Amino acid sequence: MDPPVVVDSNDDEMVSHELEQMRSILEEAILETRSMPLENQPRLPRIPLSKRNRAVVRALNPMQVTYLEASRDLCETDSVxxxxxxxxxxxxxxKLPMAGRATKQSSAIPAWRKRIEDLSAD
Structure with a gap:
């Protein structure tokens, strides 16, 4: 899938067909992740700061409102x-890793649990 081209202008405005394409990508992503168990969600790296990336995030923020208002619980809010x-x-x-979080590191005992177990062993 080709990502939409974000218009690079002084005021970061995007043309309507780009916004519609972004909305459709957002809807598709929300539908995909809605039924995904939390343990299968990949860890997403931070989005690199750039003028273009900020414009993308600013355009997506108001698009989420409808979905967030309709969410009935914290799980739905998380999926949105x-x-x-x-x-x-x-x-x-x-490119995102969509295979899930199952990595060597995630299967290790969390540091907070080790500290509690160490404290209770004393």
Missing amino acids: LFGAAVAAWRIIGA
Whole structure:
């Protein structure tokens, strides 16, 4: 899928067909992530700061409002926010790991649990 071209102008305005394309990418990402268990959501890196990336995020923010207002619980809110993050990455053209979080590091015992276990062993 080709990411939409964000118009680079002085006031960061985007033309309507680009906004519609972004909205469709957002809807698709939210639908994909809605049924995804939290443990299968990949860790998303921070979006690099640039004028173009900020324009993408600013354009996506108001698009999320409808979905956030309709969310009934924290899980739905999470799926909307995570879907928006995935959409932002797709729009800027970055590749995301969508295989899930199952990595060596995530299967390790968390540091907070080790500290508690160490304290209780004393």
